[in-house]
Amino acid sequence: xxxxxxxxxxEVGPRDGFQFEQAVVPTHRKLSVIxxxxxxxxxxxxxxxxxxxxxxxxxxxxxSLIRQLPRQDxxxxxxxxxxxxxxxxxxxxxxxxxxxxxxxxxSHSRKNAGMAHDDALxxxxxxxxxxxxxxxxxxxxxxxxxxxxDEGQIPAxxxxxxxxxxxxxxxxxxxxxxxxxxxxxxxxxGVLDAVLPLAGRLPLALHLHDxxxxxxxxxxxxxxxxxxxxxTALAGMGGCPFVPGAAGNICTExxxxxxxxxxxxxGVDYRRVGAVSRDMEAFxxxxxxxxxxxxxxFQPPYESx
Amino acid sequence: xxxxxxxxxxEVGPRDGFQFEQAVVPTHRKLSVIxxxxxxxxxxxxxxxxxxxxxxxxxxxxxSLIRQLPRQDxxxxxxxxxxxxxxxxxxxxxxxxxxxxxxxxxSHSRKNAGMAHDDALxxxxxxxxxxxxxxxxxxxxxxxxxxxxDEGQIPAxxxxxxxxxxxxxxxxxxxxxxxxxxxxxxxxxGVLDAVLPLAGRLPLALHLHDxxxxxxxxxxxxxxxxxxxxxTALAGMGGCPFVPGAAGNICTExxxxxxxxxxxxxGVDYRRVGAVSRDMEAFxxxxxxxxxxxxxxFQPPYESx
Numbered sequence: 001x002x003x004x005x006x007x008x009x010x011e012v013g014p015r016d017g018f019q020f021e022q023a024v025v026p027t028h029r030k031l032s033v034i035x036x037x038x039x040x041x042x043x044x045x046x047x048x049x050x051x052x053x054x055x056x057x058x059x060x061x062x063x064s065l066i067r068q069l070p071r072q073d074x075x076x077x078x079x080x081x082x083x084x085x086x087x088x089x090x091x092x093x094x095x096x097x098x099x100x101x102x103x104x105x106x107s108h109s110r111k112n113a114g115m116a117h118d119d120a121l122x123x124x125x126x127x128x129x130x131x132x133x134x135x136x137x138x139x140x141x142x143x144x145x146x147x148x149x150d151e152g153q154i155p156a157x158x159x160x161x162x163x164x165x166x167x168x169x170x171x172x173x174x175x176x177x178x179x180x181x182x183x184x185x186x187x188x189x190g191v192l193d194a195v196l197p198l199a200g201r202l203p204l205a206l207h208l209h210d211x212x213x214x215x216x217x218x219x220x221x222x223x224x225x226x227x228x229x230x231x232t233a234l235a236g237m238g239g240c241p242f243v244p245g246a247a248g249n250i251c252t253e254x255x256x257x258x259x260x261x262x263x264x265x266x267g268v269d270y271r272r273v274g275a276v277s278r279d280m281e282a283f284x285x286x287x288x289x290x291x292x293x294x295x296x297x298f299q300p301p302y303e304s305x
Numbered sequence: 306x307x308x309x310x311x312x313x314x315x316e317v318g319p320r321d322g323f324q325f326e327q328a329v330v331p332t333h334r335k336l337s338v339i340x341x342x343x344x345x346x347x348x349x350x351x352x353x354x355x356x357x358x359x360x361x362x363x364x365x366x367x368x369s370l371i372r373q374l375p376r377q378d379x380x381x382x383x384x385x386x387x388x389x390x391x392x393x394x395x396x397x398x399x400x401x402x403x404x405x406x407x408x409x410x411x412s413h414s415r416k417n418a419g420m421a422h423d424d425a426l427x428x429x430x431x432x433x434x435x436x437x438x439x440x441x442x443x444x445x446x447x448x449x450x451x452x453x454x455d456e457g458q459i460p461a462x463x464x465x466x467x468x469x470x471x472x473x474x475x476x477x478x479x480x481x482x483x484x485x486x487x488x489x490x491x492x493x494x495g496v497l498d499a500v501l502p503l504a505g506r507l508p509l510a511l512h513l514h515d516x517x518x519x520x521x522x523x524x525x526x527x528x529x530x531x532x533x534x535x536x537t538a539l540a541g542m543g544g545c546p547f548v549p550g551a552a553g554n555i556c557t558e559x560x561x562x563x564x565x566x567x568x569x570x571x572g573v574d575y576r577r578v579g580a581v582s583r584d585m586e587a588f589x590x591x592x593x594x595x596x597x598x599x600x601x602x603f604q605p606p607y608e609s610x
Binding site: 181184185186187210211212213214216217220247251254257258261262263287289290291292294295 | 490491492515516517518519521522525552562566567568592595600
């Protein structure tokens, strides 16, 4: 299969990134970051997750944030939902697109969602039905699709079985998440071999973590399968509290720079994203693992944006 | 061209890594690190550079270190030399293998070596002749082979011209260094297209920096050209004082893990290297950019090595 001519980057930093840090980003600051990401060319941004506000105070303002988002043609905001209460809150917020996510790993599902995989799948399918009935755009995603720290490699047939159910229920987009960063080119290829025939014309997104330093190597393997939607986070923020040694998502500006070097269009100005990342390092008083925000610090035209 | 079945990793942390940090590693500590790297399966280790001891105090013990190295069958130690005085000191130390290195970029050559590229090339060739006459094993390397922050992309024809001279002078190994981390798959392919036909049967090594996050992506591109020797540094240490925003070399344990996932033999136990990297973070009181030394911290069997 040929590499795509264009790739969509789904910015997940305001959700996956901000959720993983202890400091809570004030809503007005989130709005400013999101506006700058839109100005940098990002067309899809995951802005929040609807999780328990006491357990995850970083996301407690999800509803309020969504109501204040800058409207712009061609820009889609999404929110992550993991359970029924979250979906109800998401619908009340007025957001038009949700991601409904569950883990392929039984042990990860118990830790992260408090229920066995089979329960999570049945509940997830009912949430998908409810969201679709309400007219929402639905992306359904499989966590731990490329391995689990407790269970090792999850059989590709199990991933395919979950994806088949998602397709039968009529979701708009499929996504596979390398929650643990255990993906490698052969694993990516093995899972895509099993899943892509089921997806048919449905778009398939990958959500890659760089825990083992293979995020962009895995992106290259998936590009060669024609995958053209990738989640990324500014500065390479993000992680998972249940994955030891977890690193962040693949970095938005690093990914945009790589794709530009390959002649693949993203519409994302990695220098502008890098400027936002530098401000986030200043806000959180720490370094994030991405690279291009450091390199572009020496390219003055975008310095002050 | 097929991917290689086996890859040689040349550990450059004790040189490129230790040279870039302010704190000077005591000789006995360097010897302990090197012994543990050998125990982890590394067969080629660059242990020092012969540079001015007042300018680079981290390498002032090069001669003394080399005389105390643990001798082991099949393990080759090398030292980097950049000028005639350095070569004289290297020969006096008794080391059997040297790397003679010069920059393809005129501006980088002036900053790093204090002379224009043309001068550096003529002097480098005379050093190569001298080292070969003395019976040393000689690796000749081109810095900035995939781009220069001042000059942009260096034409592949210029890289090829330098390599041709190295081959004519009879070096044993060729090496191309991505000093600035400006390599990308198309650049790697373009330079290899120009250089590999000249190399003939001479082994060609790549020295990749991860400044823009593309180190392992570039390694994958080179593997597909059959390149089977890569410089790596424990924990992803290293950098270059003349490259703004420079990150380290590709990380030894991350690279060994990636190659293992591809079924390519290295003989390197990445868990053991990771344990050394964690100790180096404790010594330097900082985090290095590699990943697997964090992940393997949770894999107890090698914890205390």
